[in-house]
Amino acid sequence: MIKQITKISLTIVVLTLALLSESKAQKLDKFGSSTEKSVGPKTIRVPYTDVISYLGYAAPGNEDAVVDDKKFYYIYIWVPAVAPELGVRMMSPVGNTKIKNALESADFQDQKGSKDYFDTYITLERSDIVSKDNINQNAVDNANWVVLERNDDSSEMPKQPSGSSYNSLLRYKSEASNPAKALTVGLYRVGFTTYKRGEVNGTFLAEVAAPIKLPGVAMAKTLDELNEQLK
Template sequence: MKSKILILVVILAFGSNLNVQAQKLKKFGSSIEKKIGPKTIKVPYTDVVSYMGYAAPGNEDEVKDGKKFYYIYVWIPAVAPEIGVRMMSPVGKTKIKKATKSAAYTENAKSTDYFDTYITLERSDITSKDNISEDAVKSANWVTLDRNDDSSEMPKQPSGSGYNSLLRYKSEASDPLKALTVGLYRIGFTTYKTGEVKGTFLAEVAAPIKLPGVVMAKTIEDLKKGL
């Protein structure tokens, strides 16, 4: 009997360890590949800005195509050749140095809720910090540059499903609508499945060059405070 109990404890401990490992976040690599010996790796982004938040039903910013969308606003201060965006839910025990933590995240950091992330990267026609306001953002023209639902590069969720998201968008300098210029961007996120978006999340925006002055915030008010 004791041996059976011991085996059960070992199995539970092993399974718990696998779950923790599944939530481990790897370095954020760009699309730029480099060969080191027999291996080809993606060169890590040199500039990564992280934001930890908590999404809850009723706090969505917009209902679009029948889905409740939440937005994180991002000020990009310089032209970039590529921007990477990734999102993971839940945050769990993941620790990120210098990550911006929203008040909602701090209050709900121990929550075990999470959601099937679906992200978009959008660019507005606002190109000056002086023109950023609540009204200007509402009336701005927003262009969706890229989107992602499930990424095999991201950690699996506690359920074992690979429902976290990652995208890399390369600037198309020849097309004004698809170029990564100075301006106001936003990360849109929702859940791919029908249902509410609820749980902690980690969102990161990255570039292969240094972009001093990148600001991420859940609201325009908070964004302006960081500019």
């Protein structure tokens, strides 16, 4: 009888630890900017003021491009004003993470219970499209896209179910004195894929943030969705 109780107790402890571990793995802290401040003995990052969240699902065969033999997917962002900094982060899978006011794709609605995830790799890219009237597939295909920053693994992000820190985060500070590296008004995109060549499959959370309010900023997986937001 004592052995039975002991086994039951151990089972409860193991299940509790597993649930706590899962909860911890899904915990996403506020998106901190590159600006730091001292709070008592600690140094913390000042949270971004403006954050747009997008919940999506990436499936094999739906990639937007193949770059260096990797299947890339894009999320488009219209930046309506000069920004001092942009932050981008991505997490997969979404799991039980709750995000207020997040944009949700139809694919995510259908697949939100999926346990599939991928090793995220992200880029922040800027185009030479500076008018929202020119946002169409032909213009985007022929635009000059420049990769401003990229990231593979970030220790600031929650670990994936595998226990590895394979989620991504980047921060890019504008260089106002250098037009090629300045964050000006225009069309940007977040590119994402996996670090290793292979299929991208699973739910994801993508967030783009700025340290100032950017009235009129828009974010969407497709150009049609972006144009609809900009009306």
